[in-house]
Amino acid sequence: MILTETEWQIVALSLKVSLAATVGTLPLAFALAWVLARTRFAGKVLLDAIVHLPLVLPPVVTGWLLLLAFGAQGPAGRLLENAFGTSVMFRWTGAAIAAAIMALPLMVRAIRLSIESVDRRLESAARTLGAGPWRSFFEIVVPLSLPGVFAAMVLGFARSIGEFGATITFVSNIPGETRTLPLAIYSTLQVPGGEALATRLAVISVALSLIALIAAEALARRGSTTRTGHVL
């Protein structure tokens, strides 16, 4: 199956948005996962719930909340305008933010499982050998939770590729800027006779998602030979 220029543009935009969303969210996802796995504080249940909210909210609501936050009058929107003179509204960066928010809970869950399976006694061993808390974090916790990080990236990427509701609500459906694969399929179906193109796009979409899911499961298996852990 050879892609036409329009199809390729849609796929390339989807890949760009998803890659930016996944890579950009990773540090935040790791930090949240670590906090949820390793710390105890009042309000932890609330933080856990907020992180998971995008998983259970109607995506339209998430998109609308993003619109309120990043719109010209929203706090995040005004901050971006004043600090950098830029806006994410109706831009591919906005689509990446929507995808990132939707992918965050899945990524946090995968990384959290991995961090929880890192033996804390190894960290105390590193401390007695002269490593400070940060060094023991970067040399023990991070490398030992890498399988979860890889799984999180693949899952987050797959979730981002499929993101629809929050994106179309937040940054609309603009060809070449915010019209990712699912939005393009939706648009094609609105036009009489668009089924052929919609089918081709749907096949691409299924293929991308399948590849990502199989990769995530394979990574989780490889990383968990001594532990138990499934992404799916």
Place this chain on the structure above:
Amino acid sequence: MSFDIDIAVQRGERRIIGGFKVPDGLTALFGPSGAGKTTLLDAVAGLLRPERGRIVVAGKVLFDSEAGIDLKPEARACGYVFQDNRLFPHRSVMGNLLYGWRLAPAERRWISPDDAVAFLGIGHLLDRKPATLSGGEAQRVSLGRALLSGPRFLLMDEPLASVDLARREEIMLLIERIRDEMRIPILYVSHDRGEVDRLADQIIPIDPG
């Protein structure tokens, strides 16, 4: 005095009290399982904080609740040999051995990696991952990792527990040589009378509270 310790540690409902002053050599904390021996070692290593008291090792104050002194584990320069060896699974034997050595300031290192490897007889294991080692091999590597971290004193928590009987004698001989040749204060935890009688210069009984 090599170890001058007087502490109380709260562990859940229990209160573990340890107080002893001992000269150089190998000091064994001897008592049944669950008496709190490991808790005392962890407190000396700085892995848990006593409620009150004072820990002085070889003239250096590591903890003093009244003076507000509480050195971090990484500042205590202890070579801790754990019962469950705690080798880093993602690093090779060599990577494990050099972990503390690289972090130790040059003036604190008193044995070179080559000498430690020869002493412990682990030259053939250097490229292996810890998961592939037998109990005895892992405990040798664990001893080496502790010796190479430039320690001022050693803590050994049941170092023979995960070693099968046939290999125990070898590890015992190594510990005796460390005691006799390296002249470093050792605090040794065990519940085995024979082991303690053979290795220890002095024995501190620890009774379950």
